[in-house]
Amino acid sequence: MNLDKTDRKLPGATPELISTDLEAMSASLSDSLQPRPHDGSWASRVCDYTGITLSWTPGPMSNSLEAVYPFVIKGDRIAYHANPNVCTIATAVNYAKKRQAPISLPLFAQWFTTIDDPLLDFETRKTRLTWIYNGLSNVATMGHIFSLELPHVDQVEKWAQWTPQEQREVLEVLRTGEKRSIVHRLLFGCDGRELFHVSENRWGNCQPSTIKDARDTVYPTLVKIGQQYGLTKEEFDYFLTIPSPRRGERVFYPFYVLSRSQAEENGWDWNSVKSFSLLTARTMAKYCNRWAVAAGRDEPHAAEAMTYFLAAYFCDQIARIKRDKPTATREEILWLNLDRWDVPTVPWARHPFKMSLAKGPDHGIAMMLGLKVPDLERFDPLRHIDLSQRTVELDAWLTNSAMGNNNAADWDSIRTLLRRVPLRHSFWRVDERLGDRIWNGSQTPSLRPVPPSPAFAMPLLPIDDWLNGADQGVLQQQCCGEQFSTIGLLLRHCQERHSYSESPTLRDAVNPDQDDVDKAHWNSVVICDICGADFTAAQGLRIHRRDRHPETLAPEDSLQGSVSAAVRGHFICEVCGSDFILRRNLLQHLALSHDRHDGLPCTQCDETFATEDQLMGHMRKVHGDPKPFKCQECPAAFPQRNALNDHVTGVHRNQKP
Ligand SMILES: [Zn+2]
Ligand SMILES: [Zn+2]
Ligand SMILES: [Zn+2]
Ligand SMILES: [Zn+2]
Ligand SMILES: [Zn+2]
């Protein structure tokens, strides 16, 4: 239970209060466990946000404890994980929400539902996407003015400054998106730039030198990149630029069409492009790619190349949409400029659609833009970007964080899972006016936002339960004369009985922590410091050095002299100088290469034997291994020593037997 990590630090939280909360929470959670219908032996729980049955093994569908709102008022103190604020939801849903208002999730669900609906015509789709986009921009604004992005301890300071009436208002705004008076008050004097900017540091005033350089060199190069992907200058301007604050000029803007008016309003210029590119490169090096960076496998030109990479990536994407949808109009193509989950990308630091660099399917890889810069040459954007060699994708923050720690095989299921979060839920009821306009910024006047309609409505629980610290029991809900002990069960009932949408099947999976996968991978990799080739074992590097770089071995030098100290083993062969990490490998090497043995060594343990028969008997009996003779240079294994010898001479020494 998380209470010690979260609530303990809140003001007024004594150990007694914490343990009372903990007991109440445990009691209500265990009361709500359902015996599994088919055998009755296991208890299960249904996700309170999506209605799926949660899994007990780690993975995207596993249980995670969730506080519905950032805080509840319990008596005269502010609490967090306290009834009725506690529910359990699928871990993947929790990742997708992180520190945002609860209504971000139903809005994501509506985005996916709208994009996936094959029956919607383009005009209807546009009106609905505009409404959802505006709503999510307002959710980002809430996150900012209510300080949801701060750590709990800092948030609580801000909350403590509000009167009880204001705290109630904040909770209401967070669960409905109604623009109440506290929003007006907090937004007063808060300009658009503060909400729609690329990083914590504003880009500030554009320096004339940057602007001139960008106009004279960067922009023409970007247009040429477009031409490499078959886009005319006119098409490049239409799809990937907006008017610059300097009259008559264009500035690179590859982000979603719906965010263009905010960019123009806030004076997006070449300096913003530069800030965004540098920040993206820096974030990649510092977080997702850090293990590869530590192993020295990042691309040295990444920061310099980022703007050009963004251009190449989006030109490629536009060209692909043109190919795939030959009948689409230019405007339709513009609206299809979406990420891997069909989510738009924007540059704003606090927006759930903020663009970020994400790994392709696999962890345990270096994040590469596909830069191929020959030694001693300067980076040339027109010749040195090879997108086919890239290992990264450009995704919205939502996509990146929900996919983040999960295997690629689960991504479809997670997206389907997120689609199940309803618009009208007992914990929230998204206001119909939330997406009518962006609270603090402008939208394109020609776009008419129309709210999506809910598939069904669950009764909204009274906010007083969250302000009085009501205990378990208040969440007992009725529908169709049936009583439900959890919100998740009521939700499932509504999905099955009151909605026409299909019940998708979801894959259940167990995933390792992907950061650990990266770390383990890069810790096991050894790198040739001459040509940069990498190996997952010291043996591979040693052979590579001998075969590829024999000139680096001084004639009188023994072989291990060329292998870096970090990968050198502790057992050195006195005949040829090869080194080994395990003693038994050295013994095997002595027997194999120099025909010197104090008996035949076992490849699995440290025992030695006088005859091959004895060794074979030992292998079968003790290690159960029918192929005890392992090649030390590749994964091959053999039942007899002769076969191994033939393999080594034939395959690794390149000699005819
Ligand atoms: Zn502000
Ligand atoms: Zn019902
Ligand atoms: Zn090498
Ligand atoms: Zn040797
Ligand atoms: Zn053994």
Ligand SMILES: [Zn+2]
């Ligand atoms: Zn081999």
